[in-house]
Amino acid sequence: GSASRYDFVIVGGGTSGLVVANRLSEMKGFTVAVIEAGDSVLNNANVSAVTGYGRAFGTEIDWAYQTEDQTYAGGSKQIIRAGKAIGGTSTINGMSYTRAQKVQIDAWEQVGNDGWNWKNLFTYYKKPEEFQVPTPEQVARGADYYIAYHGEHGPLKVGWPRAMTNSSVLPQLDETFQQLGLPYNRDCNGGSMVGLTVHPNTVDREANVRHDAARAYYWPYQHRPNLKIISNTSANKIIWESDSRNEAVAIGVEVTGVNGVETIYASKEVILSAGSLRSPMILELSGIGNPDILRQFDIAVQVNISTVGENLQDQTNNGFSYEGNDFWLGSPTFSALPSADHIFGEDVLTIASDVNSSLAEYAKRVSEHSNGAVQEANVLAAFQLQHDQIFKSQVPYAEIVFLPIGNSFSSEYWPLLPFSRGSVHINSTDGSQPPSINPNYFMFGQDLKAHADVARYIRKAFSTSPLRTVVGEELAPGQKHVPENASDSIWEGWVKSQYRSNFHPVGTASMLPRDKGGVVDPELRVYSTKNVRVVDASVLPFQLSGHLTSSLYAVAERASDLIKKRYIF
């Protein structure tokens, strides 16, 4: 019936999807539907609590995807968390708000995505933002910023938690890192990220709740007559016009919801925003992908793009913990963002050259893993660019977060730019079955080495004054498991036995020229389709040194403008 026909159908009401839904429904006279597998979490305390990080894990709003056995990382499977809710993963994430290094966004244009550069995106980094200027008390606890980097009129509240950690911690960390040569960075959100920083969060300070995509982009707009969320409903595949010839034309989306299986029709466009582990799967179920894979499931090929689901890039996370000699209250947002120079010290040139001479072999192995779907030359070009970012541009190569909470002082860290590449593909023709996910963690020696060297750097920081006077015994990894001056193999063994996913998967429907392995063009349209786009973490061609949501909000804002330009004049 007419109730299930809209101009725009968006699959996934998550971080990116709700931005697009909000902006497209600003066009009066156009109707927008959002299909979301999850439900409202507006009143879910595991979501709203500012100090509740982790409480939603393993509950019904966590997809808790499982990877394949991780051959290069000790063999076992890993869990990759992702939000299943109106608001998506922004409802369960760590709320950190950090963008990217300027060169990382400029690289998008450099590889052929016209218009996608730092200068253009900077406008869209600011557009979503309602920056909450810190109070004098927050400034005293380390909140710092350049107002020119921030937007003040957007829907998303960005700022520091009402209760920030005791004011002594920042000077202690700063003095420690000054000795390790890492400078203080007042505001890491202007495109220059390296240093020690007290970064903002996506938080509503006054209400003292998490500010997720739903609170920012949906709930205040829920009464728009042309905007509808169809929740508790899962999208299976795109339905195509029967005589699609040169270009595939989408006419709707088949969903399974409270009324069983039905089609939601789209008169203008279908936009996939189901996340980087899900959007490629919907493409495959709809006949867009690698014919070798589609054939295994008897799916008719609509568009042959062999790289759908390839190019998966995630990071790996690990932690330290110490007894505290102090007692800390409040929510910490301290991060150290060292570059390769800081981490590798005087070995950096040797390491840069070793890695450089391994890149051809790395690229060959990635291509082999994909059974040739990914071309060796394309991966090699991407690796050379990444090598330049790490060793020439000196972008942040690791993030180290410091968590002084109660009487413990712990730290989580993750190398930001691993070379490992994996994939996500369908396992069945049933849209409700999770995909097969293989990030290939620690596929390459450098990824493991980086992990061990960052760990050494962290231990060095904790044994440098004044930080050393603030903490007592090292509980994890602990001298018993990893003694002082432990060998590479001991550190690497610990890393493999303790790591987890950092939950930042990107790249599985990359925005790149088609002959470079791209799935979407610079307007985020899937190649050889007339009216299907992907707008979510899938389209990021390369991993970033920032947490992802700030960049995803920016990309979704810019994508919305690109879409609207075609309908309003």
Ligand code: FDA
């Ligand atoms: P997102 O996952 O937000 O949205 C996808 C939506 O599609 C979901 O709502 C899902 O339910 C829905 N969906 C999926 N399949 C569907 C189907 N078939 N039919 C209908 N709906 C479907 N980032 C950051 O900036 N700061 C941080 O501190 C952290 N910390 C962090 C912690 C944890 C635990 C995680 C898991 C992630 C983070 N991140 C983060 C990463 C960040 O939150 C994440 O990258 C983005 O929210 C992803 O946004 P997307 O729009 O790509 O997908």
